[in-house]
Amino acid sequence: MEYKSQKVAYPYFVIALFLFLLQVLFGLWLAINYFFTLPQGLVNVFPFATARAIHTNLLVLWMLLGFMGGTYFLLPDETKREIYSPGLAYFQLVLLVVTGVVALVGFVFGWTQGRPLLEIPRPLDFAVVIGALIFLFNVGMTMLKGKNWTVIQGTLLAGLIVLALLYLFGIPFYHNLSVDWYYWWWVIHLWVEGAWEMITAAIIAWILLKITGVPREVVEKWLYVELGLFLFTGIAGIGHHYYWLGAPKYWLYVGGIFSGLEPVPIILMLIDTFKHVKHRQLEIKNPLVWTYAVGCAVFHLLGAGVFGFVHTLPMINYYTHGSQVTAAHGHMAFFGAYALLNLTVFYYAIPKLKGIEFFKESLGRVGFWIMVIAMTGMGLAFGVAGVLQTYLERVMGLGYMTAQGEMRFWFKIVFSFGLIFLSGVIITIYDLLTLKPSVKREG
Amino acid sequence: MSKKAAFWIFISGTLVSLIILLALTFDFHQKVKALTHAENLSPQVLAGKWAWEKYNCNDCHTILGFGGYYGPDMTRAYWRIGESGIRYAVEKPEQAFANSFRKMPKKNLSPEEIDNLVAFLKWTSQIDTHDWPPQDRKFKLSSEAKRLVAGAGISVGAALFKDKGCFNCHALQGVGGTTGSSLDKIGSKLDKEAIARYIEDPSKVNPQAKMLKFDLSSEEIEALAKFLENQK
Ligand code: HEM
Ligand code: HEM
Ligand SMILES: [Fe+2]
Numbered sequence: 105m106e107y108k109s110q111k112v113a114y115p116y117f118v119i120a121l122f123l124f125l126l127q128v129l130f131g132l133w134l135a136i137n138y139f140f141t142l143p144q145g146l147v148n149v150f151p152f153a154t155a156r157a158i159h160t161n162l163l164v165l166w167m168l169l170g171f172m173g174g175t176y177f178l179l180p181d182e183t184k185r186e187i188y189s190p191g192l193a194y195f196q197l198v199l200l201v202v203t204g205v206v207a208l209v210g211f212v213f214g215w216t217q218g219r220p221l222l223e224i225p226r227p228l229d230f231a232v233v234i235g236a237l238i239f240l241f242n243v244g245m246t247m248l249k250g251k252n253w254t255v256i257q258g259t260l261l262a263g264l265i266v267l268a269l270l271y272l273f274g275i276p277f278y279h280n281l282s283v284d285w286y287y288w289w290w291v292i293h294l295w296v297e298g299a300w301e302m303i304t305a306a307i308i309a310w311i312l313l314k315i316t317g318v319p320r321e322v323v324e325k326w327l328y329v330e331l332g333l334f335l336f337t338g339i340a341g342i343g344h345h346y347y348w349l350g351a352p353k354y355w356l357y358v359g360g361i362f363s364g365l366e367p368v369p370i371i372l373m374l375i376d377t378f379k380h381v382k383h384r385q386l387e388i389k390n391p392l393v394w395t396y397a398v399g400c401a402v403f404h405l406l407g408a409g410v411f412g413f414v415h416t417l418p419m420i421n422y423y424t425h426g427s428q429v430t431a432a433h434g435h436m437a438f439f440g441a442y443a444l445l446n447l448t449v450f451y452y453a454i455p456k457l458k459g460i461e462f463f464k465e466s467l468g469r470v471g472f473w474i475m476v477i478a479m480t481g482m483g484l485a486f487g488v489a490g491v492l493q494t495y496l497e498r499v500m501g502l503g504y505m506t507a508q509g510e511m512r513f514w515f516k517i518v519f520s521f522g523l524i525f526l527s528g529v530i531i532t533i534y535d536l537l538t539l540k541p542s543v544k545r546e547g
Numbered sequence: 548m549s550k551k552a553a554f555w556i557f558i559s560g561t562l563v564s565l566i567i568l569l570a571l572t573f574d575f576h577q578k579v580k581a582l583t584h585a586e587n588l589s590p591q592v593l594a595g596k597w598a599w600e601k602y603n604c605n606d607c608h609t610i611l612g613f614g615g616y617y618g619p620d621m622t623r624a625y626w627r628i629g630e631s632g633i634r635y636a637v638e639k640p641e642q643a644f645a646n647s648f649r650k651m652p653k654k655n656l657s658p659e660e661i662d663n664l665v666a667f668l669k670w671t672s673q674i675d676t677h678d679w680p681p682q683d684r685k686f687k688l689s690s691e692a693k694r695l696v697a698g699a700g701i702s703v704g705a706a707l708f709k710d711k712g713c714f715n716c717h718a719l720q721g722v723g724g725t726t727g728s729s730l731d732k733i734g735s736k737l738d739k740e741a742i743a744r745y746i747e748d749p750s751k752v753n754p755q756a757k758m759l760k761f762d763l764s765s766e767e768i769e770a771l772a773k774f775l776e777n778q779k
Contacts, residue, residue: 152615153605156607216603217600277597280588332553347677348676349676350582350583423681427616498681504620
């Protein structure tokens with residue numbers, strides 16, 4: 105670690121990891137709700153809806169904290185100066201974590217905005233906005249003072265600003281349900297298939313630059329091409345959510361065509377990662393970091409590219425929309441693209457923060473493979489449940505609960521893989537928090 | 548490729564897509580009023596939307612296909628179970644789902660909130676979703692059929708007769724298939740009830756019947772029978 109202020113990233117990482125663990129525990133509880141009959145009394149006080157709000161908000165919270173920590177870690181290195189204000193960075197963390205905890209506890213007592221993924225009540229949204237503004241200010245000032253502009257910095261800053269601006273579309277009370285969902289997707293879709301992709305592309309580019317030593321010119325050129333394709337396909341690709349919500353029919357064409365192309369930049373990112381790793385000019389110190397980087401690129405393609413593509417065309421989406429097929433994709437994509445990205449950053453940054461040059465990676469490797477295999481199994485089990493649901497309920501016309509009865513078995517499989525996944529998460533968190541130097545280079 | 552060319556790919560790709568989204572968003576706001584019957588968005592419907600959000604219904608039930616997948620989609624709940632069904636589920640979930648392996652929480656809504664919710668779900672049931680969700684189509688005349696009626700000024704039954712493929716086997720005024728009998732004079736042979744009974748399940752009326760049982764709602768059968776009764 106060259107710059108002192110990089111250490112503000114550490115508490116971000118630790119809290120993010122803890123929230124990740126909690127998120128997974130609530131996920132397991134949700135799966136139990138799916139196959140096990142709970143007593144009415146328990147359902148009255150702690151319904152599925154509350155647990156789902158907690159599961160998904162924990163997800164968003166830990167990922168955003170991970171991005172922020174990652175940004176604070178990367179920034180001094182890119183701008184060649186200390187963070188503008190480490191104090192603000194800590195303050196902003198406390199503000200966001202307190203807001204998050206109040207929101208999560210509030211859900212249990214029925215304090216909610218009541219819109220999926222955007223359940224945080226409106227008064228707390230203002231605290232979130234203030235936290236985001238402090239973050240952007242701190243990041244922006246560091247870059248301005250650094251006067252050392254790079255494409256990576258520009259992309260990162262633009263991605264973060266767009267992320268914050270889009271959040272605003274989720275705050276109003278919309279009168280018309282169709283308009284409501286129209287703008288809900290400006291938050292959700294334009295985040296995961298727009299702003300977050302920009303942030304990911306910038307962070308991955310930076311990590312590849314650091315671990316492979318490939319010239320910056322080359323990395324940044326690829327970055328531009330990827331960004332162009334991500335945004336070209338992703339922005340109008342939002343149409344894949346507008347097929348059936350009360351919008352004009354031309355969205356079937358716009359959404360189908362643009363979102364059908366969305367896998368292209370993801371494939372490009374994978375090729376580009378492989379290429380940089382192949383043409384590396386530095387010896388790779390900790391192979392686990394690039395296992396994570398390559399794993400992220402591969403799983404990004406699987407979860408978002410493949411599992412996204414299979415239900416994105418309107419003639420298929422007509423039958424799969426809002427079924428467990430969506431849940432299969434949601435899990436695979438979030439895990440592949442963003443959970444693995446954050447973990448890549450953690451595995452790159454934490455050893456540096458602890459002053460460890462080569463770390464022992466046997467345990468971390470076990471954690472990686474358990475998580476990757478278990479999530480693949482879980483995604484496939486959700487997928488089978490989804491195909492069953494699609495066929496029984498939507499094609500054959502059986503009643504909703506009749507179809508769910510036939511799907512019950514597959515939720516037991518989801519739960520079983522979930523337990524395995526949990527063990528991988530515990531191993532990974534333990535490993536990250538207790539990294540030890542290895543005497544000689546491993547791998 | 549030079550870095551400059553890459554930069555222009557980035558700028559032009561982003562701008563083209565952004566302009567498409569913004570232009571279509573403008574157009575969406577022009578058309579959404581008609582597509583969702585925004586003229587029916589009464590204060591009661593809005594209050595119903597508040598209640599829907601206040602009790603976090605959406606994290607178990609999808610609506611327009613968005614939300615939690617734990618319970619059935621609510622877009623067409625009003626067609627599927629009607630006002631009384633909605634009231635029963637919300638007021639007495641412990642009874643309504645006594646035998647279900649999944650339960651719905653009892654949230655103690657006020658009578659007024661329940662009225663509002665019903666109004667909201669009635670409003671959502673008439674949003675033009677291009678016939679989504681597929682599983683709920685059978686509970687209502689398809690929007691294609693309704694459009695045909697509005698466009699041609701013909702009866703609902705006539706539209707359905709065409710829409711559901713009856714012409715594949717039966718003829719009217721010499722137009723249509725020959726597998727089934729011509730139905731020009733059917734109204735003078737059978738009354739409406741008899742026609743309806745036959746359409747509902749041909750093999751019940753005549754075990755030798757070659758005609759299949761079609762997937763039709765009772766509303767649709769009624770409309771078809773009414774139309775055929777007048778073919779004398
Ligand atoms: C890393 C990127 C991505 C993430 C994290 C992600 C995540 C999600 C999530 C969580 C949902 C469900 C939202 C809800 O209704 O609650 C969703 C829906 C959807 N996603 Fe993605 N997605 C990503 C990329 C993609 C890509 C690249 C495609 C297409 C090629 C795609 C296609 C879809 C479609 C069609 C739906 C709607 C499913 C439905 O109709 O129910 N996604 N995505
Ligand atoms: C043990 C592991 C997990 C289990 C058993 C689990 C289970 C579930 C269940 C049952 C749902 C509710 C689906 C519904 O609405 O009916 C859900 C939602 C969701 N979970 Fe998980 N989850 C787990 C881990 C994760 C992880 C690691 C991520 C992300 C990296 C994640 C992301 C999501 C998302 C985005 C949704 C909303 C999906 C949608 O709207 O389509 N979950 N989860
Ligand atoms: Fe999307």
